[in-house]
Amino acid sequence: MSSVANGPNPAHASTAHPAGPKHLIFAPGGSTTHAQAAQFTKGVLSAKTLAASPLTQFNAWFREAQASGIPSPEALTLSTASLPSGRVSGRVLYLKELDERGFVVYSNLGHSRKSHDIRTNAFASMTFWWREIERQVRIEGKVERIDQAEAQRYYDTRVRGSRIGAWASEQGQVLGRRKLLSKEDTKKEVDALAEVEAEAEEQERKHAPDNSSSATTAKPGIEEASISASGPEEEAAKLKINGDILHHPHPEEAAFLAAAVAVDANGKPDEEMGRHILEDRVREVEQRFEGVEKIPVPDFWGGYRIVPDMVEFWQGRNSRLHDRFRYTRDLDLGEDDAPWTLERLSP
Numbered sequence: 047m048s049s050v051a052n053g054p055n056p057a058h059a060s061t062a063h064p065a066g067p068k069h070l071i072f073a074p075g076g077s078t079t080h081a082q083a084a085q086f087t088k089g090v091l092s093a094k095t096l097a098a099s100p101l102t103q104f105n106a107w108f109r110e111a112q113a114s115g116i117p118s119p120e121a122l123t124l125s126t127a128s129l130p131s132g133r134v135s136g137r138v139l140y141l142k143e144l145d146e147r148g149f150v151v152y153s154n155l156g157h158s159r160k161s162h163d164i165r166t167n168a169f170a171s172m173t174f175w176w177r178e179i180e181r182q183v184r185i186e187g188k189v190e191r192i193d194q195a196e197a198q199r200y201y202d203t204r205v206r207g208s209r210i211g212a213w214a215s216e217q218g219q220v221l222g223r224r225k226l227l228s229k230e231d232t233k234k235e236v237d238a239l240a241e242v243e244a245e246a247e248e249q250e251r252k253h254a255p256d257n258s259s260s261a262t263t264a265k266p267g268i269e270e271a272s273i274s275a276s277g278p279e280e281e282a283a284k285l286k287i288n289g290d291i292l293h294h295p296h297p298e299e300a301a302f303l304a305a306a307v308a309v310d311a312n313g314k315p316d317e318e319m320g321r322h323i324l325e326d327r328v329r330e331v332e333q334r335f336e337g338v339e340k341i342p343v344p345d346f347w348g349g350y351r352i353v354p355d356m357v358e359f360w361q362g363r364n365s366r367l368h369d370r371f372r373y374t375r376d377l378d379l380g381e382d383d384a385p386w387t388l389e390r391l392s393p
């Protein structure tokens with residue numbers, strides 16, 4: 047398991063802890079002038095150069111992001127919100143298509159958290175961040191499902207393993223579970239870790255300017271500590287809150303929750319918390335489609351198109367005085383008839 051606590055923290059070189067509560071991370075950009083969260087100086091966005099449609103403007107920026115060698119410029123954060131609770135969730139996806147109507151991503155549309163959210167609330171947002179050219183694009187709009195024939199066309203381009211995987215994974219469903227530490231244990235673990243971090247910082251300061259190696263002390267898994275901030279029963283109960291069913295309740299829920307050790311979704315002790323269930327499922331699907339070249343796209347899998355009614359282009363500028371331009375339109379007027387309005391926003 048990777049742990050956020052297991053690597054050197056670049057902030058150590060320059061960040062002095064202020065008095066006050068212990069932080070595991072504090073101002074990671076650093077506090078000296080040269081290390082401070084970087085200035086944005088790579089470009090300007092002139093109103094005169096903006097396209098009439100945000101889709102063509104996006105296309106131009108995407109091509110520039112690709113040409114500048116940015117790794118995975120198609121990576122975006124898709125944010126959705128569930129109703130009636132209003133709970134928001136975000137995750138990274140890949141943009142797979144841009145057409146004259148909007149932005150298309152592919153995913154599990156039947157079991158996943160995002161699909162649950164979108165079934166209750168068709169509005170979503172996408173955010174792109176292209177660090178190397180200091181640009182951000184924010185998109186908001188209405189989500190619609192693309193038709194399955196179109197989804198099949200994209201699905202056919204995926205490597206076989208990914209096509210099998212789409213069938214095998216009920217994305218977001220619980221495969222296993224275990225009790226985590228108590229609140230007191232969590233606090234102890236975080237305090238101990240903060241001590242180690244503070245000591246590592248002290249060592250780095252002592253050995254400056256050679257500060258390349260002293261912060262790499264292995265530490266316990268903070269990821270686990272940080273998600274166990276309340277009791278395990280409370281955590282488990284929180285999987286269903288405010289009317290949101292984040293995961294289907296398991297038939298053996300009681301035994302499942304009472305287990306003091308790691309269990310799989312069948313309630314059987316399993317240190318790997320159900321990885322085998324997924325792998326068994328993959329084997330079943332492989333058998334089912336043995337010798338079949340054209341695997342049908344599962345009906346619970348496919349594409350979402352965000353039809354935008356807001357697209358903002360953000361170009362970082364010096365002293366946080368960024369250029370921001372927002373295109374908006376009223377989709378109620380009809381996608382084809384609604385004119386776009388362009389505004390410059392204060393940074």
Ligand SMILES: Cc1cc2nc3c(=O)[nH]c(=O)nc-3n(C[C@H](O)[C@H](O)[C@H](O)COP(=O)(O)O)c2cc1C
Binds near residue numbers: 121135136151152158
């Ligand atoms: C770089 C990157 C690209 C990803 N691309 C996709 C994708 O295109 N489709 C997808 O369903 N999940 C993708 N994922 C996984 C999602 O972030 C997420 O774990 C998954 O969709 C389940 O989200 P949900 O439970 O909120 O619905 C990607 C993750 C990363 C880090």
